[in-house]
Amino acid sequence: MNNIIVAEVMSPNLALRNIADSFFDSLEKKQSDHLQLDFTGIKSISRSFAHQYILRKKNCSKTISEVNVPDNVIKMIDLVTRSSSSNKPRSLISDLNRLKVTML
């Protein structure tokens, strides 16, 4: 099994969809079929990155496991996963459509 320290390959702060894509593109090229992603040192994750990570992991040809995942990363991944399966409508920033429009 191949152990990959995520913070060293990318950055301690996980952001940008295309960076998640590039990361998984590199994982697909690994020889090993089972990859362990070590999240030691990860400080933050954006919603966009988390969403792209979930999408790519779902379609990845490798078996991916994760270790040492910080709570905030677990929270974000769970949130995006729940949101994907929820039919709840989005909350809007209210009243914008009913405002008078000012010419500037």
Added chain:
Amino acid sequence: MSLNSTWPEIVTNYLEFCYYRREFKINKIVDLSKITFFHPTTLLPLLTYISENNVPIIKPEKKDVWRYVETILKKKMSDVSGKSYLPLVTLPKKEEECVEVLERLYQLNSINKIICNNEDAFKYLISEMVDNIYQHSDFNLACVMAQNYPYRGYNDLVFLDNGITIPGSFMNYGFLYKKKNQYQAIIDALNGLSTKDDTQRGYGLSSSTKIFLQLGGEIFIVSGYGAVYLSKTNKMNFNLQKHNMLDGTLISIRVKDTDEKIDIYQFLEE
């Protein structure tokens, strides 16, 4: 230059930039001699406009004002740590080169109350705004600037790109916005409309806005012929006349210093 004093300051800051842009079109020079203070919402679009169009300028008479401009332009990001400002940072065209830039941008968080107490919110905002620029704008030039004003008690953070605009991005996917309602495109983006075919897209701008409004912030978005201003207590939609429109997108955020700590996840639970 006469400005409506009832408008929020970040709106009038943007109009100051438009004034100087108009002055150049008429007089072929920009006279900054009487300027006594620059906010990022004026300075960032002004500096990029001057650079892109080789605009001759008359420098500010106040030496410290001109020194500030030179610092913002010339200071390297490696010198940011411990400073109250982020110099003008240009985003690389290649997104993979942006990771290092983002790490430098996050360093600003060590400076003041709002950002120290809300590291998650600050990093979230930066990463989502920058991701939107790469995902949607098709820019040639994109940049970020930030300034903390400890004596005034607030922080300004500005993102600017010269891309296809929010209405332009939507129009490429079949959504129609006439010039007189391009502010509607900004509203739709704020409410999660996305050009990408996935229900989990379109969260970045809306969630970042909600987080910073909750922190007492103000947000002013200009794109094409439309603009929207938001704060907790005030919301305004604008149609921009030709001399005030923007070929690109500007997002200006002003947040007061605060001890309040926010849980960003409550704004991401949708």
